[in-house]
Amino acid sequence: MNITEVLHQFRKPCRCGRQHTLVTDAVYIGENAHTPLGEDIARRGFCHGVVVADENTAPIAGEALAASLSLPLLILPGSAHATEIICADLLKMLADLPHAPEFYIACGSGSLHDIVRYTACENGIPFYSYPTAASVDGFVSGIAAMTIRGTKVSYPSRSPIALYADPAVFASAPARLTASGVGDLLGKYICLADWRIAKALTGEEICPALMELEYKVIDELEAVIASAGDAILSDGPAHTEFVCRVMEGLVLSGLAIQLNGNSRPASGAEHHLSHFWEMARINPDIPALHGEQVGIASLLMLDYYKKAAEFFDRPFAYKPEMLFAREKLEPVYRELTDDILRENMPDSCSLAKIAAQSPLDNAQAVRDILASLPAHEKLLAEMKACGCKTTLGEIDLPEDDAFLYRSMRFAPYARNRLTFLKYLEAQNFIHET
Ligand SMILES: [Zn+2]
Ligand SMILES: [Zn+2]
Known part of the structure; x- marks a missing residue:
């Protein structure tokens, strides 16, 4: 299925009688995804942004992505669950950056996306999705699956403005993902x-x-x-x-x-x-x-x-x-x-x-x-x-x-x-x- 066509289809009134809304306006799954991502950033007129990865995804994707886009890289602990504690840590790291970011890039798997999504929503900042594994369907959803005080909860949150995924990264992810x-x-x-x-x-x-x-x-x-x-x-x-x-x-x-x-x-x-x-x-x-x-x-x-x-x-x-x-x-x-x-x-x-x-x-x-x-x-x-x-x-x-x-x-x-x-x-x- 052509995803761009799907994005286009649902911008028109739907046969269910509703006008669906989409925040995500671009999806690119292909080689060298960082190139169209860089063009997208320029097209939207953004200057300062930040790549957020974790200890697992920084070496396989985050470092190269941040370098190619000349953006700072923040690294969260490996395999961090999306909890209120880790989101507070990320908020602090973001506040310590020399330039306040205009956008974030979530470079990781499902939980990292939920952490960035939740934080982006708190700060009212748009974010890009750069998934590093084909592991969950939540990357472009607007719902954050969080664990708050030990309970699994789903919060209405923020969808990414666009998704860029590179098979050179996600097709080499562990088979289990x-x-x-x-x-x-x-x-x-x-x-x-x-x-x-x-x-x-x-x-x-x-x-x-x-x-x-x-x-x-x-x-x-x-x-x-x-x-x-x-x-x-x-x-x-x-x-x-x-x-x-x-x-x-x-x-x-x-x-x-x-x-x-x-x-x-x-x-x-x-x-x-x-x-x-x-x-x-x-x-x-x-x-x-x-x-x-x-x-x-x-x-x-x-x-x-x-x-x-x-x-x-x-x-x-x-x-x-x-x-x-x-x-x-x-x-x-x-x-x-x-x-x-x-x-x-x-x-x-x-x-x-x-x-x-x-x-x-x-x-x-x-x-x-x-x-x-x-x-x-x-x-x-x-x-x-x-x-x-x-x-x-x-x-x-x-x-x-x-x-x-x-x-x-x-x-x-x-x-x-x-x-x-x-x-x-x-x-x-x-x-x-
Ligand atoms: Zn519909
Ligand atoms: Zn699911």
């Missing part, structure tokens, strides 16, 4: 099904153009996986082509988030499971990347959603007093319980929009959506071909039924968004096997 990007993209099967089911059950708005865009991203990724065969993981043109397609898919998916104004097109039950596992205050810290968790969660959801089609046959009973009972949530969410209760306020809860007869009236529509999900074996084979992790054990999480049961029942409370999993939990359909 690219595999994580694949997991984030293949997870779209679940969140798109969630979005369509939410529309069937509550009439929630869907933009068909964004829905098509996300499905096209998956199709193109699957096509490149099928055509690259065994060459996908070994150095060579097929590998570079594959990583470029993953990067393109991630950028397009991020643009869909930006165009929709929230992450609905790119995040559903599979992301809620990932957020739940990442809540370090209630779970042990796990050595897993975002897309690894999302990919594994998607495989689990795929299995479960297909089974759940069988028992989709009773009216909806919304019982907030039982769903959000403190004594139910507290043993799992512990000191985060108040945050979770705030997220799920009974009156504004996404479940409150489901009419009692809706599941019966729309049963066939929901079953059709579930039947359109890919076969588990197909998704598993694609993930394995790309070197993705596919089991909970591989990311140091328990593989027993009790853990799975706890995850599926409680993860939907991590966000107010309506997913099929949240519906199943509210209907008390989730049982330990």
